[in-house]
Amino acid sequence: MAAATYARISGSSANRGSGHGVPFLPLFGPMLQPRRLSRRKRSIFTEILSSSTFYLRGCVFIGARGFSRSPNSSPEYCRRAIEKSLKRLGLPYIDLYYIHPLDKVTPIEKIIQAMVEPKKNEGKIKHLGISECSAESLRRAHAVHPITAIQIEYSLLCREVESPQIRLLETARELKVAVVCYCPLGNAFLTGRYHTIEDVSGPGDSRSILPWFYPDNLKTNLVILDKITETANAKGITPSRLALAWLLAQGDDIFPIPGTTSPKSLDENLASISVDIAMEEEKLLRDLASYVVGERFQAKTGYSYGDTPLLKKD
Numbered sequence: 001m002a003a004a005t006y007a008r009i010s011g012s013s014a015n016r017g018s019g020h021g022v023p024f025l026p027l028f029g030p031m032l033q034p035r036r037l038s039r040r041k042r043s044i045f046t047e048i049l050s051s052s053t054f055y056l057r058g059c060v061f062i063g064a065r066g067f068s069r070s071p072n073s074s075p076e077y078c079r080r081a082i083e084k085s086l087k088r089l090g091l092p093y094i095d096l097y098y099i100h101p102l103d104k105v106t107p108i109e110k111i112i113q114a115m116v117e118p119k120k121n122e123g124k125i126k127h128l129g130i131s132e133c134s135a136e137s138l139r140r141a142h143a144v145h146p147i148t149a150i151q152i153e154y155s156l157l158c159r160e161v162e163s164p165q166i167r168l169l170e171t172a173r174e175l176k177v178a179v180v181c182y183c184p185l186g187n188a189f190l191t192g193r194y195h196t197i198e199d200v201s202g203p204g205d206s207r208s209i210l211p212w213f214y215p216d217n218l219k220t221n222l223v224i225l226d227k228i229t230e231t232a233n234a235k236g237i238t239p240s241r242l243a244l245a246w247l248l249a250q251g252d253d254i255f256p257i258p259g260t261t262s263p264k265s266l267d268e269n270l271a272s273i274s275v276d277i278a279m280e281e282e283k284l285l286r287d288l289a290s291y292v293v294g295e296r297f298q299a300k301t302g303y304s305y306g307d308t309p310l311l312k313k314d
């Protein structure tokens, strides 16, 4: 079953809660790569809303806790990636297409121009998105063409987008750009399912590289998770639901994209929409989460909150 759920995008900003829409955008997790979608899933998908990202030319692991990659956001690669995505998805167009991440070589203006061409000329893209950009990149991109959404890590565990140094949430709000939040469950840490590094070290599981799970950090983080779970239990819900409800409570422009391979978890995650978070609860959760130890993993890649060189005048 595809983990895609419903959403509505209208104009240059995503509009939550209208019609049958719910505030989650579909996205492909590792199990849901476009090329692996069956025909049936594709037909479900086309009725919903397609969303895709393009990014890596190469992806190299350089040790248990290191990660190096060579993104390419050249205009030529952008054009090729769009064609490839459409082919894999078996769709005539993609509703929301993100660039991810920025390669630090191509000025953002050139990237956006390359994405706008198939949008305007051939109708192959409906809306543009950027993943892992800085506030300045978003502003520059938006000046070339309206950006519908940014995709960024945002959860109880990771609230950097709110910080005065990053200023991404503030900028997205000023420009009326929707904020799509990846890893809203802290890669499952906030579900309370995992308690040791061994729990996330199985074959094909790369989460042991995530700082929240490092043994030295885990001890502290589990104490905090226990308190979050107590708060959830007091409301008669699971910590996953509480964590998503907390995120949704941050604003109507916030769209969490929890990843799951389980229909049961999908239902549970969707049910977070009906959870009300009182102001005191929001503050309590925020305070608790401020004691979490471990930076976000993306900080290690060198491509987080990406900036690009200035466009040279010809």
Ligand SMILES: NC(=O)c1ccc[n+]([C@@H]2O[C@H](COP(=O)([O-])OP(=O)(O)OC[C@H]3O[C@@H](n4cnc5c(N)ncnc54)[C@H](OP(=O)(O)O)[C@@H]3O)[C@@H](O)[C@H]2O)c1
Pocket (backbone or CB within 6 Å): 027, 028, 029, 030, 100, 131, 132, 151, 152, 181, 182, 183, 184, 185, 186, 187, 188, 191, 193, 240, 241, 257, 258, 259, 260, 261, 262, 264, 265, 266, 268, 269
């Ligand atoms: N743009 C980017 O740079 C970027 C980076 C990372 C991720 N993403 C995207 O963001 C989305 C979400 O990220 P993610 O999947 O890595 O992290 P996540 O949503 O924070 O956590 C997903 C994990 O939580 C588990 N889970 C989900 N709902 C649950 C529930 N109700 N109860 C118990 N366990 C539950 C899932 O397990 P099961 O699979 O067993 O259900 C999975 O292991 C994905 O679509 C991913 O592709 C984007």
